[in-house]
Amino acid sequence: MFARFASCSPLPFRTRQSNVCPVYIRAFSQAKFVLPRPHGKSFAHRSELKQAKRIVVKLGSAVVTRGDECGLALGRLASIVEQVAMLQNQGREMMIVTSGAVAFGKQRLRHEILLSQSVRQALHSGQNQLKDMTVPVLEARACAAAGQSGLMALYEAMFTQYSICTAQILVTNLDFHDEQKRRNLNSTLHELLRMNIVPIINTNDAVVPPPVPNSDLQGVNVISIKDNDSLAARLAVEMKVDLLIALSDVQGLYDSPPGTDDAKLIDIFYPGDQQSITYGTKSRVGIGGMEAKVKAALWALQGGTSVIIANGTDPKVTGHVITDIVEGKKVGTFFSEVKPAGPTVEQQTEMARHAGRTLASLLPEQRGEIICCLAELLTEKKEEILNANRKDMELATTLGRLSQPLINRLSLSTAKLNSLAIGLRQLAVSSRDSVGRVLRRTRVANNLELEQITVPIGVLLVIFESRPDCLPQVSALAIASGNALLLKGGKEASNTNKILHQLTQEALSIHGVADAIQLVSTREEVEDLCRLDKMIDLIIPRGSSQLVREIQRAAKGIPVLGHSEGICHVYVDSDASIDKALDVVKDSKCDYPAACNAMETLLIHRDLLRTPVFDQIIDLLRTEQVKIHAGPRFASYLTFSPSEVKSLRTEYGDLECCIEVVDSMQEAVDHIHKYGSSHTDVIVTENEETAEQFLQQVDSACVFWNASSRFADGYRFGLGAEVGISTARIHARGPVGLEGLLTTKWVLRGEGHTVADFSEQGSMKYLHENIPVPQGSFN
Numbered sequence: 001m002f003a004r005f006a007s008c009s010p011l012p013f014r015t016r017q018s019n020v021c022p023v024y025i026r027a028f029s030q031a032k033f034v035l036p037r038p039h040g041k042s043f044a045h046r047s048e049l050k051q052a053k054r055i056v057v058k059l060g061s062a063v064v065t066r067g068d069e070c071g072l073a074l075g076r077l078a079s080i081v082e083q084v085a086m087l088q089n090q091g092r093e094m095m096i097v098t099s100g101a102v103a104f105g106k107q108r109l110r111h112e113i114l115l116s117q118s119v120r121q122a123l124h125s126g127q128n129q130l131k132d133m134t135v136p137v138l139e140a141r142a143c144a145a146a147g148q149s150g151l152m153a154l155y156e157a158m159f160t161q162y163s164i165c166t167a168q169i170l171v172t173n174l175d176f177h178d179e180q181k182r183r184n185l186n187s188t189l190h191e192l193l194r195m196n197i198v199p200i201i202n203t204n205d206a207v208v209p210p211p212v213p214n215s216d217l218q219g220v221n222v223i224s225i226k227d228n229d230s231l232a233a234r235l236a237v238e239m240k241v242d243l244l245i246a247l248s249d250v251q252g253l254y255d256s257p258p259g260t261d262d263a264k265l266i267d268i269f270y271p272g273d274q275q276s277i278t279y280g281t282k283s284r285v286g287i288g289g290m291e292a293k294v295k296a297a298l299w300a301l302q303g304g305t306s307v308i309i310a311n312g313t314d315p316k317v318t319g320h321v322i323t324d325i326v327e328g329k330k331v332g333t334f335f336s337e338v339k340p341a342g343p344t345v346e347q348q349t350e351m352a353r354h355a356g357r358t359l360a361s362l363l364p365e366q367r368g369e370i371i372c373c374l375a376e377l378l379t380e381k382k383e384e385i386l387n388a389n390r391k392d393m394e395l396a397t398t399l400g401r402l403s404q405p406l407i408n409r410l411s412l413s414t415a416k417l418n419s420l421a422i423g424l425r426q427l428a429v430s431s432r433d434s435v436g437r438v439l440r441r442t443r444v445a446n447n448l449e450l451e452q453i454t455v456p457i458g459v460l461l462v463i464f465e466s467r468p469d470c471l472p473q474v475s476a477l478a479i480a481s482g483n484a485l486l487l488k489g490g491k492e493a494s495n496t497n498k499i500l501h502q503l504t505q506e507a508l509s510i511h512g513v514a515d516a517i518q519l520v521s522t523r524e525e526v527e528d529l530c531r532l533d534k535m536i537d538l539i540i541p542r543g544s545s546q547l548v549r550e551i552q553r554a555a556k557g558i559p560v561l562g563h564s565e566g567i568c569h570v571y572v573d574s575d576a577s578i579d580k581a582l583d584v585v586k587d588s589k590c591d592y593p594a595a596c597n598a599m600e601t602l603l604i605h606r607d608l609l610r611t612p613v614f615d616q617i618i619d620l621l622r623t624e625q626v627k628i629h630a631g632p633r634f635a636s637y638l639t640f641s642p643s644e645v646k647s648l649r650t651e652y653g654d655l656e657c658c659i660e661v662v663d664s665m666q667e668a669v670d671h672i673h674k675y676g677s678s679h680t681d682v683i684v685t686e687n688e689e690t691a692e693q694f695l696q697q698v699d700s701a702c703v704f705w706n707a708s709s710r711f712a713d714g715y716r717f718g719l720g721a722e723v724g725i726s727t728a729r730i731h732a733r734g735p736v737g738l739e740g741l742l743t744t745k746w747v748l749r750g751e752g753h754t755v756a757d758f759s760e761q762g763s764m765k766y767l768h769e770n771i772p773v774p775q776g777s778f779n
Contacts, residue, residue, distance in 0.1 A: 042306040043242070044338035047328040047525070049306065052242040054093040054193070057084060057322060058232035062249035063312035064100035072100055072107075072151070076318055078158055080247070083322040084198065085162035092326075093193045095239070097201045097232040098151070102140050105147025109138055144205030155200050165197045170204040176234065189239055203231055233296035237303030244305050245325055246293055247312025252333035253277070253294060267330060267346060270339045271298055297335045307335040330528035340522060348518040349486060349535040353459050355515035356484025359508075360456045364432040366511050371431070371476045374507035375424035378472060381503060382417050388495040389468065396492050405594035405653040406466040406544075410493055416469055419715070424476045427720025427738070431480035434738050441771040445764050448750045449771070454742045456482035458537035461558075462723060463526055463551060465490035465543035471500045473714075473721040474540070475517050479508070480720075481741040485517045486536065488529060490543075494521075526551060533557035540723050540736075545651060561736060563701075563727035565651045565677040566596030568709045571603040571668040571694070573685035578613045580706050581684045582620055587708035588682065590624045594653050596725060597680050597702075597712040601631075601648065601658045603668045609637060609661065624655065631660030648675040665690050669697045676700065678727040680712040701727050701734040 043049055059080065066073050077100075088094045152168045159166050175185045192199050229246065236244040254263045255277055266273075274294065297307040308325050310332025312318060317331070324331045343351065359367070378385070389412040396402045396410060440452040460483050464470045471487060478485035489497040501519040508514045520529070530539065530551060539555050541548045545565040552560050570588050572581045588599035608614045621628060629645040630638065645658045648671075662668045665683070672681050680702040683694040691705045702712040702725075712735060714722025719737030726732050732740030757764040 042301055042304055042335075042337060044336060045328075046330065046334055049243060049308075049326055049328050052092070052306070052326060054095075054239065054241045055087065055243045055245065055326070056095045056097060056232055056236050056239075056241050058097040058228060058244065058246045059099060059312065060228065060246070060248045061099040061103070063247045064098060065103035072104055072154065073313075074154075076313065076315075077154070079319045080312065080322065081155070081158040082162070083320065085159060085164050086323060087326060088164055088196070088198060089162065095189070095193075095199045095201060095235070095241070096155075097228050097235065098155075099202070099228055101147040101151045101202060101205055102143045103147070104151045104154075105143035105145065106138055108146050108150060109143060141205060141207065148202075148205075151202075152200060159198060165195075166200050167192050167197050169199050169201045171201065171231065172204050172207065176238075182238075186238060189235075201231070201235060203228065227292060229293045229296040230299075233300040233303075233305075233307075236300045236305040236307075241300075241305050243326070244297070244300050244307045245322060246297065246307065246309045247321070248290075248293065248309060249311065249313045250290070251311045251314070252309050252331075253290065264346075266333050267344060268334050268336050269294070269297075270336060271301065274298075301335050301337060308332045309335075329525065330531065342521070345486070345520050345522055345529065346532070346535065348520060349459060349532065351515040352484035352486060352518045353535070355513045356456070356459065356482070359479065359484070359511075359513045359516045360435060360482030362482075362511055362513070364435065367435075367479055367482065368428040368432055370479050370507050370511060370513075371424050371428040373510055374472060374476060374479075374504060375421040375428070377503040377507060378417050378421045378424070381499070382414060385417065385496065385499055385503075386412060386414070388499045389493075391495045392468075392493050402466065402492060403653075406492070408592075408594045409466040410468070410496075412468060412496065420469055420472055423715045423721050424472065426715075426718070427476050427480055430718075430720055431738055434480060434742060435482045438773050439744060441773050443767050443769040443771055444748070445753065445758070445767050448748070448753050451747045451749075452744050453747060455745050456484075457741055457743050459484045459486065459535060460538050460540060460723075460741070461486045461488065461529060461532075461536045462540045462542060463488045463529070463547070464541070465547060466492055467542060468493045468496035468500060470542050471497055471519075472504065474542075474723050475501075475504045477721050477723055477738055477741055478517060480738050483741055486520055486529075487517065488520045488526070527554040530554035530556075530558060542724050559731075561726050561728065561732060561740070562724050563596065563677060563679055565649075566598070566679045566725075567600050567649060567651050567675065567677040568597055568680045568682075568712075569601045569603055569668075569672050569676055570599045570682045570684065570709060571662070571665070571672075572605060572608065572613070572617070573665060573668075573683060573687065573690055574605040574607040575687040575690065576605075576608075576613065576684040577686055577706075578616060581613065582616060584682060584684050584706065584708050585617055586620055586624065587710055589621070589626055589657055590655070591708070591710050593655050595710065596651075597709050598653075599657060599682075599709050600651055601660060601675070603660055603662050603671060604634075605668075606661050606663050621657070627654075627656040629656065629658045631658055634659050634661045637661065649677075651677075665694055666697075669694065672698055672700070679725060680704070680709045682707065682709050701725060 043051070057080070064072055064077060084094050084096065148170070152166075156166050169185075169188070171185065175181050189199055232244055232246060235241070250258050251265050253266045253269055255266060256263045277294070293309055297309060300307050308331070310321055310325060312321060317324070321331060389410075393407070393411060396407055402410070435454060435456060437454045438451055439454065442450040444450050460478060462470070462474045462485065464487075468489065471489065474487070475485060487497070487501065497519060501517070504517055505514040508516055526547070527550070529536075531554070533556070536558055539551060539558050539560045541551045541560065541562045548562050568588070570585055572585070585599065585602060592598060602617075604614060604617070628642040630642045631645055631648060635644045648658060648660065650658065660671065662671055668683075678700045681698050681700045682704045683691055684706055685691050695703050695705060704711065712725060714720065714735040714737045717735050717737070719735060722735045722737050723741065724736055725734060726736050726740070753764070756762055758766060
């Protein structure tokens, strides 16, 4: 069905009439070509790759071939074709530069040779000698000749599943060396792209001569083509491609050979960084190596094409590696001409970890001095802070992208700053017995003592949105616990976060640990940060339920501490005091509706309906302009009910709440377990027995009796500050303050003890005696 495309080509050479219309061009060698005038600037950031219209995907030999080098990796190739087809159907112009003809031909020729040998031996020697058959070394050009048609037929069959046509183009030296043929090739490719056809491009390996050493890429404006890396780069510039994706068998470019102890994957590579790279050997197949890929990538970058080198063989990512790259996710190594002014997030993490270890080694009094200094700066520099916050507020209001609850959280005031300063001073005092505290001491045997002591977790990543007051709180807790900290705030609070971080580093600098807390201001996506599992020890999200859920999904390998929703309940029992009920309901809902500890559902005992207690609660909510949503059972009692709730599991974050009716305390507990988020739940009652049953049965992080849900807060609990509220059931639960940011380690002190000493033939016995630990004992 592709024979009709032969007539579309303006190339004057002969084409073969078949179903794939290949374009053949003669002998291939290391030709050098003048770099054309760049078609434009390459993308400066990964996030801009979504705009890529014309894309070349280069498939290296290690990607296309099986591990035994005899045949193709069909499953891997099918997933790559699926991604290319998806992008093509989005309206992009896709081209593939592929290897694989040699491997496919080797498979076919081996099969033919074995079959021929088996027939001959069966005729002359009998079946007993079949096992001694050997396959001679196959010449690569012969393998390519035998494999080209099969490779293209495979691509055609795969793309047909997505209703996409393909065309094969085999190139040699003359297509680029001869100006007329170069223009013909360019015209053919443009015509195929115009007709929504995916060109499958390869060197004509059936006639290609062996590569000439040291003639890969020479000079600034000259390129020599000897492999598919340089071919892909040359085509990318020739066709003014937006993005070149080079898939290989490594994750990307490393600063030293992959597999060595100190090898680090380079996220972004800039021209001029070549001197910092130590290259290893080339892959098991193919004729190029990583050095050739880097040179080709830099040449394409000079021509205005963005380049990413990534892994196309990893089964964990192969199914989405190409689409992830186009979506701007942090995959492989991104080649960019724009070098940011500051350090990368990986460098920031290393800086924070290094300074964090020094911070942890400071005396408790010294860490307390840093926190007190930060508290003083919050009051001394309040005008600068509030001015920065006003800029953020004005911008947020003008753009209109934030909901009212988020705008409320964004706002700072003198009262908030004063409250923050008080909390920090409180933390500075209470934190002096934190890091290094001895929790347990055991005499394992004579002269062999064991201690369990508190230590920092390591590097924390706190991601927060719209709440700049979170920054000094979390920073103070990290300082008190001796943890390094990475902060990622929302862009809506960028001005406020910047000044607050500057003040935090100013406070840290009094003991030389300013780098221990870093503010990530680069264009790092949250999902990319969550992939730094070898650098970050704990993630703490502070924001909407959607943000928390996204982080929990993305953070594979890194623990996440937090809660996804704050669906808090207040249950007004039949024995409730009307005054207490009104006070608790009003404060829980109206004090700060945007807070995660605000009431979202009000549960009313059925006996209170049509009583003065119920009427006064409704009047109170209406006076406070709270929009009421009726639960299904409550709605059934009313002739004209408020809007019926869409879901009983809703966090409104505003002056809205749901009212539902229950028959008993037990039914209230069941409702909370079914629809709540294990955050904070309240009972209002004068019946002590009912209250105690509620407190024991409700499985939430915070459970209160006759007290507002708004008390679920680290400062109000006397923790000084909090990093958030956790609804998890391990490590830390409820408001997470200083204790939640510590872990433990075991310290054993002996005198040359060995396990053999305690065997049946040994001379020692275990004692395992607990040694009393005095209050405030430190390691």
